[in-house]
Amino acid sequence: MPITDLVRVYIPATLPMLATLRAGGQIGDQTTAAHAVTPMLREWYAEGDEEELEYVAFTRAAQDALRLLNQDPDAPRRRVVVSADVPVGSLTHQDTELGSSAVRLPQPVRLADLASIHVDGTDATETVSAAADVVEAALSGDEDAQFTVDGAEDHELEWYAVSELDELL
Numbered sequence: 001m002p003i004t005d006l007v008r009v010y011i012p013a014t015l016p017m018l019a020t021l022r023a024g025g026q027i028g029d030q031t032t033a034a035h036a037v038t039p040m041l042r043e044w045y046a047e048g049d050e051e052e053l054e055y056v057a058f059t060r061a062a063q064d065a066l067r068l069l070n071q072d073p074d075a076p077r078r079r080v081v082v083s084a085d086v087p088v089g090s091l092t093h094q095d096t097e098l099g100s101s102a103v104r105l106p107q108p109v110r111l112a113d114l115a116s117i118h119v120d121g122t123d124a125t126e127t128v129s130a131a132a133d134v135v136e137a138a139l140s141g142d143e144d145a146q147f148t149v150d151g152a153e154d155h156e157l158e159w160y161a162v163s164e165l166d167e168l169l
Helices: 015-024 039-044 050-071 122-139 143-153 162-168
Strands: 006-013 032-036 080-087 102-105 114-119 158-160
Touching (some): 006 050, 006 102, 015 080, 015 114, 015 162, 032 050, 039 050, 050 122, 050 143, 122 143, 158 162
Antiparallel strands (some): 006 032, 006 080, 032 102, 080 114, 114 158
16 A cells, blocks of 8 residues: 555553553554544644644644543553554544544554554653543633643653563553
């Protein structure tokens, strides 16, 4: 398949989800939520170059990783974003709102399709934990909660090659 037929997606995850990826060779299911540079995002951020647009999609996946942490209180408090290259035609745009980067993948993403893995460093654990606790309130408009969530975004996720998955876990 020519490289132009692929699109980079950013899949929010947790460390337990990475363990499942390692064990099963894939992440997600038939309704995997992810973020990508969509036509709606391009239109909303018309002045942004490709790198800036991808950063927006990546950041939104990191925000969704906070929601996953909120739903799994036993998961280590570190955001995870898995970057993968999937066929363009396999994406379903989740939201047609201007600026949206949300997409769905109709099948799990195979380990072979992964480009990289991004994980918070251990120094971010306390901040990420606090943000995960209030992320739903932030999404509902609570300004104090949003301030806490923004604090987690001050921590850049660390980049790992897919071959480092075993060391990560």
